Amino acid sequence: MSERPDRSGAAGALFGAMGLGLVVWVAILWASIHKDPGIGGWLTGIFAGGFMGLLIAGAGAWAVMIFVLRPARRVEDQAAAIPLDDEMAAILAELEVARLRTKQQVNAGAAWRVPLCMVGAVALWIGGDSGSGSGDLFDIVPMLVAAGVLGYVWAGAELGSRYRRLYKERVLPRLAAGFGNLAWRPGQPPLDEFRRHRLFPEWDACDADDEIHGEYRGMPLSIIELKLTKGSGEDKRVIFNGLTCAVTLPRGLTGTTVVIPDRGLLGNMAERLRGGPCQPVRLEDPRFEKAYEVYGSDQVSARALLTPAFMERFMALAASGHFGAPAALVQDNRLLMALDVNGRDLFEPPSYGKPAASREALTQLHDDIAAVLKAADAIIDLDQAARLQPRS
Amino acid sequence: MSGIVWIIAVVAVVGLYVWYVAIVKRKNRVAExxxxxxxxxxxxxELIPNVLAIAKRYLAxxxxxxxxxxxxRTTGQERLGSSDPKAIAEKFAAENQLGVGLGRLFAVAEGYPELKSDALMVKAQATYQEVETNVAAARRFYNxxxxxLRNACQIFPGQLVAGLAGVGQMPPFFEAPVEHRGAVNAADHL
Incomplete structure (x- = not known):
């Protein structure tokens, strides 16, 4: 049995924060009445004091969550089966050496970049001051702080990125292997296929760092974390941010079938006018028809996959709240589903500021792999359960 | 005045032609x-002789x-390729009976552990599942x-041009056997 983490300090800290908020409220109210004994002083004291008191109590609650409750949850999570064997220990030791070296290099780089940025800030301040003639000496303080931070970020950006890449390349394959015959590699999404079959609206930039691939539940599997964007600067918008999960099903499907969320009357019409080998597939389920557009090069094969049970489960997957409306691309027996997760980036390694053997970071990466495999489970079950149900 | 009549006549002819094209396309889709x-x-x-050969060894x-x-199977095979609506309806009825018979055979096989675990039978059953899924898919496409086609022919002015497009008697629906029907419940598997 796992030992329950000690959370007794959380309640005390929470009450402490609330008490402090109350004290601040009373103090401000007292000061306000002392300054202006009329109704104005009372009102100012009540509202301003109340605002400050709530702010302090809220900050206290947030601090309790971050510093007391979250570490406790982490302790529970550490019960997860992370393979911390000799091989992993050796990898982490090697990464720790790399991390310390990275840190030294960053510090060495910061030794001249930080002063340089500060000199630049001073030059800017002098230039601005001479122009207006009303420069404030206190302006230089935040400018110097910002310049110092900028110099440090400049020194660490590339080296930090290199270290994080190394961490991924060394740790993720080992963690993935703990889930079966799986491995990690840099993402290789079939972008040409996505574009040709218009699985997503037009995009012009792609970010696909990570791919978990191998064999899962007896089927070839590939899960890629994918982000597609269009435009740049303020006009940049996210077209897709989620996972593409491809499994090769033990089926006898042929041809290509594309299932995409409904794009409205004009969008659907434009899609049809573009032509190509895939023709619209009309399905019996009116709810599915309303929510999705289906195109297929083989009408029978498209329906062999999209049985009524499959459609029902496909919509249930979308309604589960874990993903946005999914899209699917089926080429022969390979079913690829695009699941919009709309959340944080997955598979993020720790920065060089944290120890390489950080349990928290390892647990997070482990949980990320478990989460994407849940998506794979959902897709495999989607097909298998659908085939067990009535076909007509 | 006569100009308006001409315009109405041209619009009517074009409309009828478009309808005619739609019916022909749908008729060809039914054939496909x-x-x-x-x-x-x-x-x-093609699957049946193999299944029967395996089953005969155990199901005396x-x-x-x-x-x-x-x-x-013989009856069904003879009717493959028929295009006459009556023959098509008979074919569908025979195939439904065949589907039910095969379903019964696999159900009976459940009671014979040796047959059920026979490697060839396991493979045949998996293939049968796949074939039946494809039959159901083809049936849905056909229906x-x-x-x-029925909508195009039965909604006015479809009746006027259906004969010209070569659609006489409507092809029958291919209903699923009662044994294969049932409500889909996604929640059971979520």
Whole structure:
């Protein structure tokens, strides 16, 4: 049995924060009445004091969550089966050496970049001051702080990125292997296929760092974390941010079938006018028809996959709240589903500021792999359960 | 005045022609869907001799069922490729009986552990599942095509041009056997 983490300090800290908020409220109210004994002083004291008191109590609650409750949850999570064997220990030791070296290099780089940025800030301040003639000496303080931070970020950006890449390349394959015959590699999404079959609206930039691939539940599997964007600067918008999960099903499907969320009357019409080998597939389920557009090069094969049970489960997957409306691309027996997760980036390694053997970071990466495999489970079950149900 | 009459006449002729084209296209779609069904049904027929050969070794008491399946297969095979609506309806009825017979055979096999675990039977059952899924898919495509054709022919002015497009008697729907029907419940598997 796992030992329950000690959370007794959380309640005390929470009450402490609330008490402090109350004290601040009373103090401000007292000061306000002392300054202006009329109704104005009372009102100012009540509202301003109340605002400050709530702010302090809220900050206290947030601090309790971050510093007391979250570490406790982490302790529970550490019960997860992370393979911390000799091989992993050796990898982490090697990464720790790399991390310390990275840190030294960053510090060495910061030794001249930080002063340089500060000199630049001073030059800017002098230039601005001479122009207006009303420069404030206190302006230089935040400018110097910002310049110092900028110099440090400049020194660490590339080296930090290199270290994080190394961490991924060394740790993720080992963690993935703990889930079966799986491995990690840099993402290789079939972008040409996505574009040709218009699985997503037009995009012009792609970010696909990570791919978990191998064999899962007896089927070839590939899960890629994918982000597609269009435009740049303020006009940049996210077209897709989620996972593409491809499994090769033990089926006898042929041809290509594309299932995409409904794009409205004009969008659907434009899609049809573009032509190509895939023709619209009309399905019996009116709810599915309303929510999705289906195109297929083989009408029978498209329906062999999209049985009524499959459609029902496909919509249930979308309604589960874990993903946005999914899209699917089926080429022969390979079913690829695009699941919009709309959340944080997955598979993020720790920065060089944290120890390489950080349990928290390892647990997070482990949980990320478990989460994407849940998506794979959902897709495999989607097909298998659908085939067990009535076909007509 | 005569100009307006001419315009109305031209619009009517163009409208009728467009309708005629739609009916011809849908009629051809039904033919395509029907041939799709025949492809899947012939796959089913090809599977049956193997299944019967395996089953005969274990099901000595079920000779009547095996003979029925063999007979229904022969009847179904003879009717593949027929385009006459009446013959198509008979084909569908025979195939439904065959589907039910095969379903019964696999259900009976459940009671014979040796047959159930026979490697060839396991493989045959998996193939049967796949073939039946494809038959159901072909049936859905066909029924959707027939519905579209019926709508085009039965909604005015479809009746006026259906004959010209060569659509006489409407092709029948391919109803699923009662045993295969049932409500889909996604929640059972979520």
């Amino acid at each position: 869907a029907l041939s799709g069904i025949d492809v899947q049904l012939s796959q089913r027929h 008491h079920e000779q009547t069922l095996l003979a029925d399946i063999a007979r229904l 959707a095509s027939v519905t579209a």
